[in-house]
Amino acid sequence: MARTITALATPPGVGGIAVIRISGDDAISIADSCFSGKISFFEAKSHTIHYGTLQFNDRIIDTVTAAVFLSPNSYTGEDVVEISCHGGMVVASEIIEILIANGAVQAEAGEFTKRAFLNGKLDLIQVEAVADIIHSLSIPGCLTAARQLTGEFTARLKGLREKLLDIASLLELELDFSEEDIEFINRENIKSLIKETRDYCNDLADSFKSAEILRSGFFVAIAGYPNSGKSTLFNTLLQRKRAIVSEIPGTTRDYLEEMIYINGIAIRLTDTAGLRPTENIIEIEGIKLVETVLEHSDLILIINDISISPGHSDKLFNSIKTKYPNSKVYLLQNKIDNVDSDKLDTMPPETVNEIRISAKKGIGIDTLKEVLEKKASQSIDRTKDILVNQRHALLLRQSASDLSDALTAIESKLENEIIAIDIRSTAKTLGEITGDTWDEDVLNNIFSRFCIGK
Ligand SMILES: Nc1nc2c(ncn2[C@@H]2O[C@H](COP(=O)(O)OP(=O)(O)O)[C@@H](O)[C@H]2O)c(=O)[nH]1
Ligand SMILES: [Mg+2]
Known part of the structure; x- marks a missing residue:
């Protein structure tokens, strides 16, 4: 018997309405015991909404509407009542207290969704998509997560699994007839199918990085020598004064991070401390932080003060490029407003990864954007419409490596039995992605990302 859980499903605080969820075997009776409307919830049909008052010891707490969903046709698969009351700090918590007094227990984080999974309403990929939708910071990220919720990724993985299991069965069947020297399947066909599946798994695992960009934004770091105009550029891109700008070198010692959106795409922008040899302890700490930021950046913008000289930051630019080969690095020639146009014309033309700007005057900012x-x-384009997370990526890599073992086994003409073991092990690993097989640790880890009420 599932204990009946309850929680606030909307964010706490002042708002138009608040929604309280109740789910479990006693959801109907617990909700009914404090509700007074035209009919009792016991008579209510599934997917109906009822207007009435919520009361406790004859005291009216609020007028509410309540939606009734009967098992198995609800989010959790259990009987569910969703009470919409007036928003605010007090009413909803009072109603929850009444429901608890009537026998419900406070739901844990993600418990409604966990029940949906355990009752077969959602698979693990869909559960993770729910979390991605809730935490999504960008429109494309949210749309991809929503598609994942429809089960597209799950269907593809199921198809792969079935194919692999078919091969394993055929290999095993062949064993039974080994005396007769019958070959049920062509080795070359198996090999190409396994290769195809392995490459697909690797491809998907590779798309993890792009999926992270969809989830958390494209990481762009602004770096350079002190006074080159990093904080000015940061403010200009943000369109507000967020970082302190000053002519005193070494002003930005921590780093500042803000999100900007360009046509719905989330860009996580970081302004860092100026890089220079220094004895100042705080500044040294700041410079150490810059390295951590740069390591995690998808794109690094090196700001150079062109009014000193176009090549003034070349040493820094080259060392950053060598140090972070996985990031794209751009050189921004800043303060062009400070250089006579005649002099600008005599300077070497910009290279491919170079843009001339004036952070202060807003010149070249559109090009930069x-x-x-x-x-x-x-x-982001590399996501192939599927939002792979770290858990999926690890399992996909493991699948690919199992399949490589299977290929080696085939090539070394090993026993069918051994090849089949590798293939079955891959099918099992792919099953862990969708949650066909799972353990408590995996579930706890996933649901710890959820908030209470989801
Ligand atoms: N003329 C001019 N001055 C700029 C420009 N960008 C920044 N500055 C000035 O350069 C100094 C240092 O700027 P700041 O943004 O604090 O540099 P940071 O140390 O790299 O963060 C300030 O006095 C800014 O006003 C620019 O595009 N043109
Ligand atoms: Mg600064």
Whole structure:
């Protein structure tokens, strides 16, 4: 018997309405015991809404509407009542207390969704998609997560699993007839099918990085020598004064991070401390932080003060490029407003990864934004419509490696039995992605990302 759980499903605080969820075997009776409307919830049909008052010891707490969903046709698969009361800090918590007094227990984080999974309403990929939708920071990220909720990724993985299990069965069947030297399946066909599946798994695992960009935004770091105009550029892109700008070098010692959106694409922008040799302890700490930021950046913008010289930051630019080969690095020639146009014309023309700007006067900022959007979009394009997370990526890599073992086994003409073991092990691993097989640790880890009430 499932104990009946309850929680606030909407964010706490002042708002138009608040929704309280109740789910479990006693959801109907617990909700009914404090509700007074035209009919009792016991007579209510599934998927109906009822207007009435919520009372406790004859005291009216609020007028509410309540939606009734009967098992198995609800989010959790259990009987569910969703009470919509007036928003605010007090009413909803009072109603929850009454429901608890009537026998419900406070739901744990993600418990409604966990029940949906355990009752077969959602698979693990869909559960994770729910979390992705809730935490989504960008429109494309949210749309991809929503598609995942429809079960597209699950269907593809199921197809792969079935194919692999078929091969394993045939290999095992062949064993029974080994005396007769019958070959049920062509080795070359098996090999190409396994290769195809392995490459697909690797491809999907590779798309994890792009999926992370969809989830958390495209990481762009602004770095350079002190006073080159990093904080000015940060403020200009943010369109507000967020970072302190000053002519005193070494002003930004921590780093600042803000999200900007360019055509719906989330860009996580970081302003860092200026890089220079220094004895100042706080500044040294700041410079250490810059390295951590740069390590995690998808794109690094090195700001150079062109009014000193166009090549003033070349040493820094080259060392950053060598140190972070996985990031794209751009050189922004800043303060062009400070250089006579005649002098600008005599300077060497910009290279491919170079843009001339004036952070202060807003020159070249549109071009920079276009580059940011283009680079972010290119990185997102690799997601192939599937939002792979770290858990999926690990399991996909493991599947690919099992399949490589299977290929080696075939090539070394090993026993069918051994090949079949590798193939079955891959099918099992793919099953862990959708949650066909799971353990408590995996579930706890996934649901810890949820909030109470989801
Ligand atoms: N003329 C001009 N001055 C700028 C420009 N960008 C920044 N500055 C000035 O350069 C100094 C240092 O700027 P800041 O943004 O604090 O540099 P940071 O140390 O790299 O963060 C300030 O006095 C800014 O006003 C620019 O595009 N043109
Ligand atoms: Mg600064």
